[in-house]
Amino acid sequence: SAVISQKPSRDICQRGTSLTIQCQVDSQVTMMFWYRQQPGQSLTLIATANQGSEATYESGFVIDKFPISRPNLTFSTLTVSNMSPEDSSIYLCSARTGGNTEAFFGQGTRLTVV
């Protein structure tokens, strides 16, 4: 298994600003994922982050809005840029280790944009 620490756990931000969310894993992982969970909704994959390559974004998500970094095998960041109230969501980091079929999750970041 893997333990994933996500920071910040919550934040309230002004519209037009940007927020960077950090995700730290306690072991080296092959793949990391960023999900968005809008209020009362399920999780939607934003992008897959592989170390040493550009993140792969899902339909409806673009790099200019959600830039992602993956500098090493234990760390990733997601930036929510030029925020609007519609970006208010929970953002979750997830990771998969090579030997596991399941994914592990961080505790999420609750973002409120005012």
Add this chain to the structure above:
Amino acid sequence: AQTVTQSQPEMSVQEAETVTLSCTYDTSESDYYLFWYKQPPSRQMILVIRQEAYKQQNATENRFSVNFQKAAKSFSLKISDSQLGDAAMYFCAYRSAIRAGSYQLTFGKGTKLSVIP
């Protein structure tokens, strides 16, 4: 594309009783994984149980068990001897075991489970 459907937005169960949460999925793939995740108010997604599609035997994890019907594309979760700590959102999820590099999960909309003392 795969889809996961949870038709019960909310369920409730009396403490110590048994409850079953439903999940159906749609896929054309023959090999895949299915999961149930629990999300308590703390927001932490916790893996409850997983099932490999190639295994006929239903997975069991303590008080949690699944009824996996591959032909019907059904994957229900049974919680026995329900406890107050079981109250949470439960998400059913699918992951391909075939498509190279495709390790992301597709989630259902979730079922909110309440446990009545």
